[in-house]
Amino acid sequence: MEELVLEFNNVHALYKCYMSFIKEGGLFVVTNRKYEMGHSLALNVLLPNAIEPIVVTGRVCWITPPASHSSAPQGVGVAFIDDKHQLKDRIETILGPMLNSSETTYTL
Numbered sequence: 001m002e003e004l005v006l007e008f009n010n011v012h013a014l015y016k017c018y019m020s021f022i023k024e025g026g027l028f029v030v031t032n033r034k035y036e037m038g039h040s041l042a043l044n045v046l047l048p049n050a051i052e053p054i055v056v057t058g059r060v061c062w063i064t065p066p067a068s069h070s071s072a073p074q075g076v077g078v079a080f081i082d083d084k085h086q087l088k089d090r091i092e093t094i095l096g097p098m099l100n101s102s103e104t105t106y107t108l
Contacts (some may be wrong), residue, residue: 001040001041001042001057002041002042003041003042003043003044003055004029004031004041004042004043004044004078005044005046005053006027006029006043006044006045006046007046008045008046008047008048009048010048011048011094011095011098013048014047014048014091014094014095015095015098015101015103015105016028016105016106017029017030017105017106018091018095018105019061019062019077019079019105019107020092020099021107021108022061022077022079022080024079024080024081024083024088025079025080025083025087025088025091025092026058026061026062026077026078026079026080027043027045027058027077027078027091028062028064028075028076028077028078028105028106028107029043029075029076029077029078030073030074030075030106031074031075031076032066032074035060035063035076036060037060037061037063038059038060039059039060039076040057040058040059040081041057041058041059041060041078042055042056042057042058043055043056043057043058043078045087047090047091047094048094054085054087054090055085056080056082056083056084056085056087057080057081057082058078058079058080058081058082059078059079059081060076060077060078061077061078061079062076062077062107063076063077064076064077064106064107072106072107073106075106077107
């Protein structure tokens with residue numbers, strides 16, 4: 001399974017990529033590689049101020065094509081399907097009150 005590495009240096013970058021509207025959690029990955037809906041990927045995620053990355057498997061559930069009409073970068077959203085390390089909960093703890101922000105993310 002292909003693995004993508006995501007390093008979040010700050011909370012704001014994590015907020016822009018987090019897909020809070022997905023029940024199981026998910027992250028948007030800025031990439032110019034082409035993926036199909038449902039494609040399985042492993043994400044190697046280093047959260048802000050973390051020492052060890054967390055690996056989670058997921059499926060592509062969102063595609064932002066090149067030259068999109070929005071200001072969002074090209075990439076894919078990956079919904080978590082095997083979150084045995086509680087990445088969703090860790091992200092939501094880090095983001096805290098930002099989850100209710102009206103600031104746009106890369107997906108909504």
